[in-house]
Amino acid sequence: MDHRHLLPNEIDLLVDGTAGVGLAPFRAHLDECNDCRARYDELRIVSEAVEAVPHFVPKLRFADSVMAGVQVAEPWHVGVTESAKRLVPTSRPVRMLGLAGASIVAVAVSGTAAWLALRGDLAGWVLDLVVDRGREGIVAGASAVASGALGADGAATLANGGAPTIAILAAVLTVTAIGALLAFRRLAATAAAKRS
Ligand SMILES: [Zn+2]
DSSP, X not given: OOOSOOOHHHHHHHHHTOOSTTHHHHHHHHHHOHXXXXXXXXXXXXXXXXXXXXXXXXXXXXXXXXHHTSOOOOOHHHHHHHHHHHHSOSSHHHHHHHHHHHHHHXXXXXXXXXXXXXXXXXXXXXXXXXXXXXXXXXHHHHHHHHHHHHHHHHHHXXXXXXXXXXXXXXXXXXXXXHHHHHHHHHHHHHHHXXXX
């Protein structure tokens, strides 16, 4: 005969009625030991009472509502990743559209940068051309203004070089043209500084 009392897990196995080998010696001990028999009876009463309790099912999203009140410490990169994921559109067409737009912008920016790096001299030449065209346009515009203000005779007199008033007007137009030229030079210098 085994004189050792039953262990708690062995009484659990008996209460649960777990089918399997090894239970027969435990049952034999219960028949002979009043102490273990009493513990077994108590545990069986509790077990049956628990089984009689109605089985409740937590309401929907119960776990979510609990976790909403729990402060979970997460690494910074997890937060950054989650924020980035939230920015990604959920619908497939919008996502494809966003991907295409981002790709176009990336290609355009990198392509422009590469072009400027490789063809900086060409970019400078185009800028000078634009400045020259702008200056010529302003001078032509000033001449047209003079012709309109003075009439055909005045313009002819301006071309021939004559009265002092016309000379003053011509000087004013020249100063205006030089001012415009200086402004364009400054613009070109600023653009060149940004480019380099
Ligand atoms: Zn016992």
